[in-house]
Amino acid sequence: MFVTTVLTASTETVVEGAEHAAEHGAAAGGVFPPFDPSSFASQLLWLAITFGIFYYVVSKVIIPRLSGILGTRRDRISRDLDEAQRMKEESDAALAAYEQELAEARRSAGQIAQEARDKAKAEADARRGEAEGRLNEKLAVSEKEIAAIKAKALSEVDGIATDTATEIVRQLVGGTATRADVAKAVAAAAKQ
Amino acid sequence: MSNDPIHQFHLQKLIPLEIGGVDISFTNSSLFMAATVAATAGFMIWATSGRGLIPSRAQSVAEIAYEFSSNMLRDAAGSQGMRFFPLVFSLFLFILIGNLWGMFPYFFTVTSHIIVTAALALLVFATVLIAGLSQHGLGFFKLFVPSGVPGWLLPLVVAIEVISFLTRPISHSVRLFANMLAGHITLKVFAGFVVSLSALGVVGVAGSVLPLVMTIALTALEFLVAFLQAYVFAMLTCMYINDAIHPGGH
Numbered sequence: 001m002f003v004t005t006v007l008t009a010s011t012e013t014v015v016e017g018a019e020h021a022a023e024h025g026a027a028a029g030g031v032f033p034p035f036d037p038s039s040f041a042s043q044l045l046w047l048a049i050t051f052g053i054f055y056y057v058v059s060k061v062i063i064p065r066l067s068g069i070l071g072t073r074r075d076r077i078s079r080d081l082d083e084a085q086r087m088k089e090e091s092d093a094a095l096a097a098y099e100q101e102l103a104e105a106r107r108s109a110g111q112i113a114q115e116a117r118d119k120a121k122a123e124a125d126a127r128r129g130e131a132e133g134r135l136n137e138k139l140a141v142s143e144k145e146i147a148a149i150k151a152k153a154l155s156e157v158d159g160i161a162t163d164t165a166t167e168i169v170r171q172l173v174g175g176t177a178t179r180a181d182v183a184k185a186v187a188a189a190a191k192q
Numbered sequence: 193m194s195n196d197p198i199h200q201f202h203l204q205k206l207i208p209l210e211i212g213g214v215d216i217s218f219t220n221s222s223l224f225m226a227a228t229v230a231a232t233a234g235f236m237i238w239a240t241s242g243r244g245l246i247p248s249r250a251q252s253v254a255e256i257a258y259e260f261s262s263n264m265l266r267d268a269a270g271s272q273g274m275r276f277f278p279l280v281f282s283l284f285l286f287i288l289i290g291n292l293w294g295m296f297p298y299f300f301t302v303t304s305h306i307i308v309t310a311a312l313a314l315l316v317f318a319t320v321l322i323a324g325l326s327q328h329g330l331g332f333f334k335l336f337v338p339s340g341v342p343g344w345l346l347p348l349v350v351a352i353e354v355i356s357f358l359t360r361p362i363s364h365s366v367r368l369f370a371n372m373l374a375g376h377i378t379l380k381v382f383a384g385f386v387v388s389l390s391a392l393g394v395v396g397v398a399g400s401v402l403p404l405v406m407t408i409a410l411t412a413l414e415f416l417v418a419f420l421q422a423y424v425f426a427m428l429t430c431m432y433i434n435d436a437i438h439p440g441g442h
Contacts, residue, residue: 033201034305034373039221041214042203043307046222051312054229054286059278062233065240066258073245 161186197380201304201373221308224300228290236285257285261426268430269437276433279319283312284426291372291418295411303421304372306365313365316429324436335439364428371421375414382407 033039162183169177207218236257239250247255261281265273287303294301302308324332336353337346382403389400 033198033203034307034369036203038215039203039219039305040307042209042216042219043221043305044311045216046218046225047302047308047311050222050225050229051282051286054233055278055282057229057233057237058282058285062236062240062254063258063278063281065237065243066254069240069243069247069251070255070258072243076245 158183158186158190161190197377197384200300200376200380220300221302221305224290224293224302225308228286228293228302231293232285232289257281264423264427265430265433268427269434272437273430273433276319276323279316280426280429280433283316283429284422287312287368287425288419288422291422292415294372294376295414295418301372301376303368304376306369309365309369310361312425313361313368316364316432317361320432320436323433324439327437328439332436332439335435339440360428360432364425364432368421368425371417375410375417379407379410379414382410 162179165186166177166179166182169182203219203221205217205219206223209216209218235250236254239248239254242248242251244251258281261284262274262277265277265280269276290302293299294304324335328334336350336357338349338353341349385403386400386407389396389403392399
């Protein structure tokens with residue numbers, strides 16, 4: 001479709017060529033303008049000038065600026081990422097240290113508690129031992145006293161028995177028996 | 193005049209100049225070349241003047257254009273090709289803005305003249321040839337000898353490769369020129385229908401809706417084409433530059 005359009009358009013131009021030539025006073029005549037060689041020199045020259053200037057400006061100003069901007073941003077982003085990485089490592093290290101300290105504290109707390117328990121137990125044992133010793137002492141003293149009292153009481157039993165026997169003999173027999181004889185008899189009886 | 197779709201391509205001498213019998217007048221074409229350069233360079237310089245770490249809108253546009261073009265070149269020609277980046281970037285911006293200037297009514301489309309696109313295509317061709325020869329010497333001609341082709345087929349393949357290499361500037365320039373020319377003519381023809389039909393009374397006015405819709409649709413299409421052709425021209429430039437850098441690489 002484009003081709004036919006162009007073709008009809010160019011024939012139209014040819015038809016209207018004279019009119020245009022008069023209108024523009026151009027050397028174009030009836031030639032299709034893009035194929036008019038008389039304009040080539042001017043277009044090439046001005047293209048060279050304008051594109052040359054543009055190329056110069058692009059390569060000397062625009063590209064360095066843009067690459068600078070993008071480079072700065074890239075550097076900044078990578079630096080920020082590094083910084084974030086470093087901070088993360090720091091926080092990880094801090095966390096690890098904290099956990100290690102916590103574990104140590106827990107261990108030492110256990111140790112302290114164990115020591116306290118041991119010490120308290122030792123003290124309690126010592127105190128109990130002491131108390132037992134004291135009680136044993138008292139027991140021993142009491143036993144000795146009891147033994148002494150018992151011995152004394154036993155030693156007095158003979159005298160009482162002699163006295164009682166003497167009195168019994170006197171009451172029953174009416175006579176008197178010498179105390180020595182009675183004592184002898186009591187001793188003999190006690191022996192049996 | 194108003195209905196002549198070719199009228200828009202006429203050159204008008206704004207400042208007639210002549211040196212040694214050669215006409216070098218400052219024409220409307222020259223004016224729009226200058227306008228393209230001034231607008232593009234002016235915008236890019238203004239947009240990047242803040243050098244913001246966080247870009248403004250204008251700076252974003254400049255950065256996007258830069259990254260778009262540099263990625264295009266890096267993908268096609270590798271990091272070695274980046275020394276041709278000023279050329280690719282200038283070509284892309286110049287053609288893009290030149291095409292877009294042409295979208296304004298009554299404005300001249302610089303790229304609708306074959307001599308302009310041919311000059312740009314030949315600039316690329318010459319750059320490729322000179323860079324290729326200076327970098328690889330005769331090794332540059334390995335470009336025409338694809339690897340893995342059986343010997344008896346080689347003369348034919350080399351001939352085809354040489355012809356395709358030599359016709360590059362033609363296809364490169366005609367593609368851009370023809371697209372801009374045909375698009376603008378089509379636009380003008382359909383817009384002309386609107387005017388002609390409207391002159392035919394009520395029925396004509398009703399009938400002119402169709403070409404009006406076409407004109408609107410074509411305007412949108414032409415904006416796409418304006419960008420696309422600049423992209424295609426720059427892309428092909430990148431691929432040709434790749435040939436200059438890696439002649440044996442295909």
